[in-house]
Amino acid sequence: MIYLQLFITFFKIGLFTFGGGYAMISLIQNEVVVTHQWVDASTFTDIIAISQMTPGPLGINSATYIGYSVTGNMWGSLIATFAVCLPSFIIILLIALLYKQFKKNKWFDAALSGIKPVVLGLIASAAILLVTPDNFVDWKSWVLFVAAFAATQWGKQSPILIIILGGIAGYILY
Amino acid sequence: MNIYLEIFTTFSKIGAFTIGGGYAMIPVIQKEIVDKRAWVNNEEFMDMLAISQSAPGILAINISIFIGQRLRGIKGSIIAAIGTALPSFVMILLIAMFFNNFRDNEIVNRVFMGIRPVVVALIAVPLISLSKSTNLNKYTSFIPAISVLLIVMLGISPVYLIIAGAVLGLFYFYLIKR
Numbered sequence: 236m237i238y239l240q241l242f243i244t245f246f247k248i249g250l251f252t253f254g255g256g257y258a259m260i261s262l263i264q265n266e267v268v269v270t271h272q273w274v275d276a277s278t279f280t281d282i283i284a285i286s287q288m289t290p291g292p293l294g295i296n297s298a299t300y301i302g303y304s305v306t307g308n309m310w311g312s313l314i315a316t317f318a319v320c321l322p323s324f325i326i327i328l329l330i331a332l333l334y335k336q337f338k339k340n341k342w343f344d345a346a347l348s349g350i351k352p353v354v355l356g357l358i359a360s361a362a363i364l365l366v367t368p369d370n371f372v373d374w375k376s377w378v379l380f381v382a383a384f385a386a387t388q389w390g391k392q393s394p395i396l397i398i399i400l401g402g403i404a405g406y407i408l409y
Numbered sequence: 410m411n412i413y414l415e416i417f418t419t420f421s422k423i424g425a426f427t428i429g430g431g432y433a434m435i436p437v438i439q440k441e442i443v444d445k446r447a448w449v450n451n452e453e454f455m456d457m458l459a460i461s462q463s464a465p466g467i468l469a470i471n472i473s474i475f476i477g478q479r480l481r482g483i484k485g486s487i488i489a490a491i492g493t494a495l496p497s498f499v500m501i502l503l504i505a506m507f508f509n510n511f512r513d514n515e516i517v518n519r520v521f522m523g524i525r526p527v528v529v530a531l532i533a534v535p536l537i538s539l540s541k542s543t544n545l546n547k548y549t550s551f552i553p554a555i556s557v558l559l560i561v562m563l564g565i566s567p568v569y570l571i572i573a574g575a576v577l578g579l580f581y582f583y584l585i586k587r
Contacts, residue, residue: 249465249466249467250465250466252466252467253463253465255468256468257535260532261560261567262566262567262568265564265566270566281524281525283528284521284525284527285508289428289500289504290425290427290428290496290500291496292468292470292493294470295467295470295493295497296501299497300504300505303502303506304505309502312498312505319466320470320490322465323464323466323470324486324487326464326466327471328474328486330464331478341582342579345581345582345583346579347463347575347578348578348582349575349578349579350571350575351543351574352553352574353553353567353570353574355536355540356553356555356570357567357571358536358539359533359536359556360557360560360567361532362532363561365532370525370529371529376522379526379530380529380530383531384534387530387531387534388534395428398527398531401528402520402524403520405519405520405521405522406523408519
């Protein structure tokens with residue numbers, strides 16, 4: 236049943252995301268593009284672009300969009316969004332109860348120190364897996380990639396501006 | 410004003426006006442919650458932020474749940490989280506409903522052909538600063554490399570790598586630090 240699958244998938248994504256939105260991209264990609272094939276890589280890239288340009292966290296935006304795309308109605312969105320938030324509820328409410336003990340927990344910090352380098356690998360994988368023939372159609376795509384990378388990394392331009400400029404460049408070039 | 414309504418409007422304002430994901434939301438949450446409403450003091454906020462960052466899940470949702478819980482228990486946490494999520498939920502739902510009709514449009518297609526490689530670049534950019542702040546040494550720098558190989562070449566789920574990383578961290582701590 237598709238609603239149950241959506242729920243389990245996004246619950247898993249919510250439970251295993253450490254290190255913010257970019258790390259989450261890798262998890263969503265693996266579940267939604269590779270395992271379930273609910274959307275293809277270029278649609279997923281578009282969802283990330285739309286998420287960056289609209290308010291709110293990437294996780295909520297992706298869950299809402301993919302939930303709708305898979306089921307064709309808002310219940311899919313609602314279930315996916317609820318499921319991605321549910322682990323946070325359980326975990327944060329537990330932490331709030333045990334606040335004092337949790338603040339300096341050596342074991343938790345030790346586990347987290349092992350997760351941190353993995354997160355780096357997750358983000359790199361997300362970027363590599365999005366280098367598909369659909370996303371990079373010709374050499375002009377690579378020029379745009381390098382220009383966007385340089386403008387964000389060294390030019391300190393905002394991601395929204397970079398995406399808008401990318402869109403304008405696409406309109407002119409293609 | 411009713412406190413629940415106040416929690417809801419405060420968090421939905423935060424959700425509606427911060428573009429660029431979780432980290433862009435933090436200063437806005439801080440301004441609303443600490444400076445304007447004094448619901449928690451700055452030190453408490455910093456603690457909550459640190460815990461929300463290390464807990465799994467969406468950062469903005471985590472901290473909303475935390476603050477909502479502090480104010481009015483579980484009910485407060487649910488209302489705060491709904492407040493944060495609702496504006497993007499509504500907006501993305503509308504886009505999802507209509508964007509699929511425009512995807513075959515020639516102009517939209519050209520625009521997105523330019524956007525896609527740019528988005529890949531945006532995902533790659535944080536890698537540089539993140540690899541500096543992760544403090545990799547000659548042993549730990551294998552971990553991201555192996556993770557990439559397993560995910561990209563073998564299609565292994567990142568979930569297993571997160572678990573493996575946690576186990577490795579605990580193991581190291583148990584063997585060496587104790």
